[in-house]
Amino acid sequence: MNACLEAAAAAKAPVMIQFSSGGAQFYAGKGLDNTDFDAAVAGAVSGAHHVRTLAAKYGVPVILHTDHCAKKLLPWVDGMLAESEAHYAAHGEPLFSSHMLDLSEEPLEENIAICVEYMQRMAKLDMLLEMELGITGGEEDGVDNENANPEDLYTKPEEVWMVQKALQAVPNAKFTIAAAFGNVHGVYAPGNVKLDPKILRNSQEYISQQLGLGAGAKPCSFVFHGGSGSDINDIKEAISYGVIKMNIDTDTQWAYWDGIRSYSEENRAYLQSQIGNPEGHDKPNKKFYDPRMPVRSAEETTVARLGQCFSDLNCVDVF
Ligand SMILES: [Zn+2]
Known part of the structure; x- marks a missing residue:
């Protein structure tokens, strides 16, 4: 966290700091048990206060986000949302900026329905929701998708539109979509990862047509998971198709080590x-x-x- 703040100050840039559930639990202390994910809530809340206290000293704007939250982990986000609701009531702003829900293992209809429910709750606090469509391959934080069905690693434009339509109907909705385009968590030998950022461009075009927008419009805000080890050309291409956030975990883990x-x-x-x-x-x-x-x-x-x-x-x- 301190290295992120220091780097952001040096670059004169805002930074996003996000906690995974495992990282939040680690921050709370591995000696604590994590019944009902209470340690993971406490760890993330404690990290949020740490960052908030120091961000002003470093003079950098910080987005406080949390990473992948599968269905069984929803009590973790519920706990953090309760903290943000209390913080909002007292200070007029939420404790966290945004959360990610990752219901990509559930049927698409259920994924969207649960995201809409959370979007309604979060929009009242002016918070942003990140959702996942398709599967990010590889392994991260104990979630192993190394043997995922290759087809699930590439999202379809029709699915992105279903999400966009459902979420933009919520008043004051702010959301991003982590659409899969062959990206994976982790760093692998060259040639093992086949990124296809054009899926993002095709999705923007498809949704623009549905919304009656002109050519070149980018109605969707995309998130690039598994940015570590990616070719700079793929990164630049993905940004040009509307990626506004990229997660870099494995490369920063290596740098720290x-x-x-x-x-x-x-x-x-x-x-x-x-x-x-x-x-x-x-x-x-x-x-x-x-x-x-x-x-x-x-x-x-x-x-x-x-x-x-x-x-x-x-x-x-x-x-
Ligand atoms: Zn991810």
């Missing part, structure tokens, strides 16, 4: 015992094994990687 890895490698001789290093058998190593040292190194490599993300996503010098 790489900072710890390189710190440990560079200071190996100082990290094997509390006392004794190449400068003397009685020299203390406290300054090297202070956990802030490897974590700061992780933050620095993460800030550098996020700088590339801001640049790739046309998000530099925005304010």
Whole structure:
């Protein structure tokens, strides 16, 4: 979270920080049990307050979002929405900016019906809803779609229109659609991922026709899941077809780890015992094994990687 804020300040750009349910539970502490997803609610709420407290110090606008929420996880979003409703009553704005519902494993009609229900509740708080159509392949946060039916990895324009029609009918609705175009969670060897961003362009054209809009209109706001490891040309193409948000998890995980890895490698001789290093058998190593040292190194490599993300996503010098 701090690395995201630091990177956003350096890029002079707004940033989106999102919690997965597993990440929120981790933030609460793995020692807590997670009955009814209460720890995952508490972790995300605590993270939201952390970010809100510091965003003003860093001087960056932050969108606070939560990631994939499958049907069985809906109590997690319910818990966070209750927090946003209370926050709205007290301060005139929700605690979180937006949530994602991922009901892509349910029949399309049920996916849409549940999203409409939540959109109604969230629109009253001026919150945005992200929904998923089709399946993001790969593995993330314990959800494994590595053996998904290949056809489900590519959304059809008719399905995008069904969602657009249903959600835009809700007063004050703000929503994004994570439509599948062959994208996957995780980073794989080149050639294993076949992205087809033109699905997004075809969807924009189809919906524009339904709405009687002119050529080149982009009535849909799309989300690109599994941005890590993607070719910059695919990213630029997807943006040109109306992608307004891209998730980058695996690449930032690697960047964070790489900072710890390189710190440990560079200071190996100082990290094997509390006392004794190449400068003397009685020299203390406290300054090297202070956990802030490897974590700061992780933050620095993460800030550098996020700088590339801001640049790739046309998000530099925005304010
Ligand atoms: Zn995702």
